[in-house]
Amino acid sequence: MWRRVARLSSLIRSSKASLSNQIPPANGLQILEAFSTEIQKSAKGRNHHREKPPFITFVLGGPGSGKGTQCLKIVETFGFSHLSAGDLLRKEISSNSENGAMILETIKEGNIVPSELTVKLIQREVESSENDKFLIDGFPRTEENRRTYERVVSVGAEPNIVLFFDCPEEEMVKRVLSRNQGRVDDNIDTVKKRLENFNALNLPVINYYSEKGKLYKIPAVGTEDEIFSRVRKIFTSLEVLSMLSPQFSIPIGVIWFTLTNLL
Numbered sequence: 001m002w003r004r005v006a007r008l009s010s011l012i013r014s015s016k017a018s019l020s021n022q023i024p025p026a027n028g029l030q031i032l033e034a035f036s037t038e039i040q041k042s043a044k045g046r047n048h049h050r051e052k053p054p055f056i057t058f059v060l061g062g063p064g065s066g067k068g069t070q071c072l073k074i075v076e077t078f079g080f081s082h083l084s085a086g087d088l089l090r091k092e093i094s095s096n097s098e099n100g101a102m103i104l105e106t107i108k109e110g111n112i113v114p115s116e117l118t119v120k121l122i123q124r125e126v127e128s129s130e131n132d133k134f135l136i137d138g139f140p141r142t143e144e145n146r147r148t149y150e151r152v153v154s155v156g157a158e159p160n161i162v163l164f165f166d167c168p169e170e171e172m173v174k175r176v177l178s179r180n181q182g183r184v185d186d187n188i189d190t191v192k193k194r195l196e197n198f199n200a201l202n203l204p205v206i207n208y209y210s211e212k213g214k215l216y217k218i219p220a221v222g223t224e225d226e227i228f229s230r231v232r233k234i235f236t237s238l239e240v241l242s243m244l245s246p247q248f249s250i251p252i253g254v255i256w257f258t259l260t261n262l263l
């Protein structure tokens with residue numbers, strides 16, 4: 001809003017300047033019209049600068065199930081923006097933000113950061129992006145995460161689809177312990193706690209979206225490429241149905257995916 005008011009003042013200033021330079025100035029009506037346009041734009045700005053809500057995909061699965069790996073492939077192939085809740089929280093830690101120490105402790109313990117904070121970080125990224133397709137990776141991890149997001153985010157509060165990478169615990173533990181990214185939570189004690197939290201807190205969210213007909217469950221064992229061929233089918237089906245545009249919602253895509261995979 002303030003940037004827009006500043007732009008309006010600059011218009012008025014340039015109008016005065018043009019007067020002194022003997023160039024015909026913007027008249028009162030033009031200034032009023034510009035002001036009204038700026039106010040309209042500013043109202044849209046609060047509405048995430050978008051005419052339509054973005055296409056939101058939540059990406060869920062236990063630690064090490066391959067969410068991040070598959071998201072990178074979806075970005076390359078289908079042009080989504082990837083927002084990893086974990087990466088956004090780690091960025092807060094490394095930028096020494098006021099909540100950095102608390103986030104670090106929470107992550108080290110294998111627990112979940114307060115929802116308001118995570119939602120704010122995600123919302124900021126969505127609102128500042130020009131893209132209209134997002135993968136929100138590792139969110140919502142709890143019913144409380146989900147409800148907070150629905151309450152705080154006014155446009156696109158409901159995901160269009162939800163991916164769930166279904167991976168056996170043994171495989172997830174093996175992958176996390178050989179991830180080698182220097183993460184404070186990639187050790188056996190923290191992984192055990194994260195798996196407990198996944199079962200207790202994330203599975204109810206996954207069931208919630210399954211009941212709503214929005215869930216795509218993807219078996220997550222196999223090579224990265226094998227898993228991506230499963231993922232690709234989902235997004236290709238959505239593209240075929242022109243559903244990778246935000247105004248469409250499920251369950252047609254889920255029905256199509258089910259049919260094409262059964263036939």
Ligand SMILES: Nc1ncnc2c1ncn2[C@@H]1O[C@H](COP(=O)(O)OP(=O)(O)O)[C@@H](O)[C@H]1O
Nearest residue numbers: 063064065066067068069175178179222223224
């Ligand atoms: N299909 C796969 N098979 C074996 N290892 C994998 C596979 N997909 C990912 N990985 C590896 O497992 C680790 C965890 O993957 P990642 O994508 O970070 O999972 P998540 O984001 O779900 O925790 C990474 O080291 C990654 O390279």
Ligand SMILES: Nc1ccn([C@H]2C[C@H](O)[C@@H](COP(=O)(O)OP(=O)(O)O)O2)c(=O)n1
Nearest residue numbers: 062063064085086087111112113138139141
């Ligand atoms: N919605 C979220 C997502 C992540 N976190 C915290 C707690 C998680 O164990 C860590 C790491 O999350 P991240 O998604 O990067 O972890 P994985 O990719 O599943 O291994 O961040 C959170 O508190 N709330």
Ligand SMILES: [Mg+2]
Nearest residue numbers: 067068084086
């Ligand atoms: Mg990840």
